Amino acid sequence: MEKNTVLLIGLGLIGGSIALGIKRKHEKCRIIGYDLNENQLKLAETLKVIDESSTDLASSATEADLIVIATPVVQTENIIDQLMGLQLKKNVIITDVGSTKKKVVDIARNKLGGKAVFIGGHPMAGSHKSGVTAARAHLFENAFYLLVPAEGENSSDSVEKLKGWLEGTGAVFVVMDEKEHDRLVGIISHFPHVLAASLVNYVADEDQAKGTLSRFAAGGFRDITRIASSSPEMWRDILLHNREVLLSLLDQWDEELGKIKELIKDENSQGILDYFTRSKQFRDRLPGRSKGAIPSFYDLYVDVEDEPGVIASITKLLAEEKISITNIRIIETREDIMGVLRVSFRSETDRQEAQKKLGPYYETYLDK
Ligand SMILES: NC(=O)c1ccc[n+]([C@@H]2O[C@H](COP(=O)([O-])OP(=O)(O)OC[C@H]3O[C@@H](n4cnc5c(N)ncnc54)[C@H](O)[C@@H]3O)[C@@H](O)[C@H]2O)c1
Numbered sequence: 001m002e003k004n005t006v007l008l009i010g011l012g013l014i015g016g017s018i019a020l021g022i023k024r025k026h027e028k029c030r031i032i033g034y035d036l037n038e039n040q041l042k043l044a045e046t047l048k049v050i051d052e053s054s055t056d057l058a059s060s061a062t063e064a065d066l067i068v069i070a071t072p073v074v075q076t077e078n079i080i081d082q083l084m085g086l087q088l089k090k091n092v093i094i095t096d097v098g099s100t101k102k103k104v105v106d107i108a109r110n111k112l113g114g115k116a117v118f119i120g121g122h123p124m125a126g127s128h129k130s131g132v133t134a135a136r137a138h139l140f141e142n143a144f145y146l147l148v149p150a151e152g153e154n155s156s157d158s159v160e161k162l163k164g165w166l167e168g169t170g171a172v173f174v175v176m177d178e179k180e181h182d183r184l185v186g187i188i189s190h191f192p193h194v195l196a197a198s199l200v201n202y203v204a205d206e207d208q209a210k211g212t213l214s215r216f217a218a219g220g221f222r223d224i225t226r227i228a229s230s231s232p233e234m235w236r237d238i239l240l241h242n243r244e245v246l247l248s249l250l251d252q253w254d255e256e257l258g259k260i261k262e263l264i265k266d267e268n269s270q271g272i273l274d275y276f277t278r279s280k281q282f283r284d285r286l287p288g289r290s291k292g293a294i295p296s297f298y299d300l301y302v303d304v305e306d307e308p309g310v311i312a313s314i315t316k317l318l319a320e321e322k323i324s325i326t327n328i329r330i331i332e333t334r335e336d337i338m339g340v341l342r343v344s345f346r347s348e349t350d351r352q353e354a355q356k357k358l359g360p361y362y363e364t365y366l367d368k
């Protein structure tokens with residue numbers, strides 16, 4: 001029997017993770033990878049993220065039963081353009097993973113006609129890291145995966161088929177329309193990235209003269225700006241696509257800042273307390289790390305004294321319980337006395353077991 005063929009276009013963090021996720025449940029399918037960057041393409045093959053690499057998009061597309069476009073969103077427009085001129089398989093499904101949906105779904109609707117079924121996709125998990133070396137089969141486990149079918153309810157069979165292809169990602173699928181998608185994601189993902197980048201740029205400008213700000217930048221600044229390390233190309237495209245939503249959010253943001261500015265100006269002690277209480281209550285009620293637009297990396301933060309052998313003693317304790325670590329990193333040093341170690345695990349269970357084991361010896365936190 002002929003093997004089902006998947007074409008993955010764009011083999012970075014997300015494309016690579018989707019390929020690995022598909023293989024979990026469709027071991028026998030053949031995954032062809034295509035990427036403009038030869039290094040990423042070669043790496044993807046070497047790391048066995050794909051079965052074969054292709055340098056001929058057109059001929060690979062005509063062989064595919066499923067085409068996944070995982071490039072920055074402006075590139076996705078060009079790729080849909082290229083695909084529409086080809087003789088594709090009759091029941092082919094085309095999907096993407098881009099962070100915006102309106103432009104891409106509009107183009108697909110207008111250009112693909114009856115040629116293929118297009119279902120926009122957006123896994124709501126990721127990282128500030130890029131490239132196929134950061135790809136993980138479990139990246140989307142328990143995260144929401146938003147689906148936006150170009151033909152709305154008429155494509156429900158194809159939506160089920162696509163969910164079947166993506167089952168191994170372990171994601172939770174939710175179908176919505178493109179307008180709702182771009183507004184929702186504009187608020188909870190795009191806008192925070194704009195704020196993080198602007199905050200970092202502001203501090204960078206202020207820091208130019210002496211360099212003291214970056215030297216003393218502590219947990220708060222680091223927490224709120226991690227995402228400012230994300231791919232600039234990816235974010236350029238997202239902002240160009242979600243322009244209207246972001247412009248309106250920026251106007252509303254001015255008003256929000258105006259409120260706290262007034263409270264400070266008036267030395268309104270109760271008002272300031274209420275402002276922070278309200279935000280704390282909302283933040284504390286957010287669902288845990290298992291779902292939503294929060295990366296599914298299972299990190300545990302451990303306060304450690306800055307002395308020789310501390311990492312070895314932590315890894316020894318974990319090894320005694322046979323808990324595997326996927327990464328370990330010192331992320332912060334306070335006054336050269338205490339450090340914070342970030343230890344990453346493969347699953348929530350491993351993280352909890354590790355916290356139990358390390359708890360008697362070290363101060364540990366799930367969030368920093
Ligand atoms: N990074 C995240 O957290 C995240 C989360 C969800 C969705 N997304 C979306 O996923 C998409 C990919 O993001 P990523 O983080 O994997 O980026 P990435 O930089 O890791 O990978 C993108 C890959 O696309 C390739 N590429 C670019 N243009 C191409 C073209 N015309 N043809 C073929 N290959 C091309 C690049 O060479 C690169 O290997 C973006 O649309 C982004 O909005 C990202």
Ligand SMILES: O=C(O)C(=O)C[C@]1(C(=O)O)C=C[C@@H](O)C=C1
Nearest residue numbers: 099124125126127128189293295
């Ligand atoms: O965790 C991160 O680094 C992310 O930015 C992931 C994140 C987000 O949560 O905003 C970024 C863009 C996506 O489209 C979806 C997820």
